[in-house]
Amino acid sequence: MCVFCEIVNGNIPSTKVYEDDMMLAFKDLNPQAPVHILAVPKVHIDCANDINADNSKYVAHIFEKLPEIAKSQGIDSYRIINNCGTDAGQTVMHLHFHLLGGAVFEEGLV
Ligand code: 5GP
Ligand code: ZN
DSSP: OOHHHHHHHTSSOOOEEEEOSSEEEEEOSSOSSSEEEEEEESSOOOSGGGOOTTTHHHHHHHHHHHHHHHHHTTOSSEEEEOOOSGGGTOOSOSOOEEEEESSOOOSOOO
16 A cells, blocks of 8 residues: 555554545645645545546545645645656655645746
């Protein structure tokens, strides 16, 4: 079972900031910004390549909730990042969205 499935199951501890029946959001172990939250679906999806008509409701749900999660962390300006595949820097093969904020970032990422 993957690390984030273990976190969803409670077998690996995490600092949860939001949870419901479809998703979990918790603090990144190695934060890259003052606010660095990971939002994951409660079902295992390897990466963005594997989003389909059956599971896209989890992704939509996460994006519905991210603004209020950001607000709960005291930010209303943020980046949402997804790395898909090892060449893109994905290290945990369970779909997740990085919510980064609390800092002033360089203008434009790409
Ligand atoms: P990726 O590089 O796959 O997009 O991001 C994986 C993220 O998961 C990294 O930012 C890393 O710090 C975080 N991470 C890896 N293992 C754990 C863990 O066990 N707990 C938490 N909270 N974060 C983790
Ligand atoms: Zn998983």
